[in-house]
Amino acid sequence: KNQVEQSPQSLIILEGKNCTLQCNYTVSPFSNLRWYKQDTGRGPVSLTIMTFSENTKSNGRYTATLDADTKQSSLHITASQLSDSASYICVVSAFYGNNRLAFGKGNQVVVIP
């Protein structure tokens, strides 16, 4: 069964500090991996997408990495801001299948001043 595991489940960081979120997956055959940001009370919004051949992708202060060999991805947040407080969800897509998407449970990030 395709699965996505995220760690840590939650973390608290000081404003201005960096943090890294982890995503491990067992989806096969792998198509792409996306990180979504979900603010409290809102729907998730896509931050980055990575395919098999990409190992780094940036979106402003967010940098995602992908190691397709070890089936691991990370999302690095640089110089955190209060607006980074959110849940970050890793979603991995298989190439085919009826239910192609596998969702992680999310990393809950709280940025404090």
Next chain:
Amino acid sequence: NAGVTQTPKFQVLKTGQSMTLQCAQDMNHEYMSWYRQDPGMGLRLIHYSVGAGITDQGEVPNGYNVSRSTTEDFPLRLLSAAPSQTSVYFCASSRGQGAEQYFGPGTRLTVT
């Protein structure tokens, strides 16, 4: 473009009542889906549609019905609400299953 819209935003039902959660998108996306999100569980797929007239079950379909008569609309029906269906429901649309999902703002449902 309004993107993906959902109504209502909040709803309280009594056990046994039925209701329909509305979802509409104006991006001409073929793929639409419904998820429920519960604390500690993440997003779980209820039903999905790959185009008008075509629907299929996801991971947790029991107690829910869907139909897709137009490309734009994908309503979710609760046949006989149960307290276990208390959750936040998200509708999403995309060009395809593996493409970027565009989520609606969600409906917070409480069943008493």
